[in-house]
Amino acid sequence: QHYYITNNLSMQSANTDKGQRIVENILKNPGNSCCVDCGALDCSWASTTLGCFVCIRCSGIHRNLGVHISRIKSVQLDRWTDSDCLNLERYGNIKVANTYGINKPEIYRHPNKDSSRMLIEHWIRAKYEWKEFHVETVQVPVYLKGVKSGTLLKKGKKRGCWLQRHFMLDRLDNTLSYYDTANSSGQNLLGQINLKNCYVLLTNDKIVEKPNCLHILFTKGNSMRSIYVCANSVREIIEWYYAIRSFQTQLGYARNCVDTAYESYLLKTPAEGKGSWKRRWCILVAGSILYYKNIMDPFPKGEVKISKDDKCEKLHNLPKHVKSGPDYVFTLSTKNRTYYWGVSAEETCAQWIKHIDSVQKDML
16 A cells, blocks of 8 residues: 555656646747736746646736636746646646737727836736737627726815716716716716816826826816826726727827826926925926926926937936935926925936936837
8 A cells, every 4th residue: 555655656756847847848949938918027827727827916917817717837946747738838828918909999908017007917918808909709809999988086185085977988078077966968068178188097096095096187278187096997097098098009109008108206406406305205207307296186296397409317426505315315406496306215216317318219
C-alpha cells in the first residue's frame, strides 16, 4: 500500500511537471507574451476557459467574472493538467483578441497597463461577459452611438453634498443637460453643458470621495467649471464616459476627447516665486495647468496656459528670492512669467516635465 501511494504521487508529480512544461511552451507562442487585455509584459496568469494569458492585475478582474466565463490559474504556482492546457493550445492571445475584440469601435479606447481600474474592468467585462465586441456581434451598443440618459449622483457646488440628478445628452441643442428630478420635460432644468468646450475625465478612486466617478470640465464665463458625478457601477459610469465622447465626435469636437489628464498635488509659489509655497491640486488638461485649493473644488484658483514656446525644466538650484521648501522643483517659463512648482518625489517631477513636453509636441 505504501508503494502504491508513493508511486501514485510520483505519477501525479510527473503529470504536473508535464503540464507545466506544456503551458510554458505555449506562453512562448506569438502574441502570448503580452497580456491579452492591457498589453502588460507580465503574463504570469492564464484563463483556461478562454484560452489566453493575462497579467496579475487583469487576472483579478477575470476572477470576478466567475469560472463559467474565465477560470484563472497561475502559470508557475498552480498545477497544470493536460485538460487545463487544451484551450490555451487551441486559441492563444491572438485568436482570443480577434474573437472577442474584433468589433471594437474606434471611439472605444483600448486600455493599456497604465489605464484606470474602471477602464480595464469595463473593457474586460464588455469583451467576455457582455460580448459587445464579439466577432458575431453586429449591433453597436447604444451608448457608443452617443445616446444616453439616466440618474447620477452629482456633487453640489456649495455644500458638497451628493444629490440625485437626471442627466441626458440633448440632441436638440447639443448639450449635456441635468434636472433635479427624473422628469426631463424641461420644467426642472438645472444646468446645460455645451459639449463644444467640455472635457470628460475618469477619476482615480484613491483620490476622490466616491468610486465610479467622472470629472466633467467645461468653460463657464472666463473660467473652467468642474462637476463630479458618480454611478452605482463601473458599467454605468463608463457608458456615460463613452456616450459623451461619441456625441462630441459626431459633433466634430473629437479634439475634446482627451485620453489622459495628468494630475497630482504640487507646491506652488505666488508670482515669480516670491512668497510661501502653497499646496495645490493640479490638473494638466487641454493645454493648461489648472490648480485648485482642494480636490473636487468647482472652480480652480488659477490657470496656466501652455504654449509651444514655453520652457519647462527641472531646477537644480533655487534662486535666492525663492524660499526653500520642496525637495524637487521644476519651472514653467511662459512669455509673461516663470512658475515654480515643487514636489516631494523625483519621479513626480519627471512625470510632470514629460507630460508638459508631450502637450507642447502636440502643438507643433
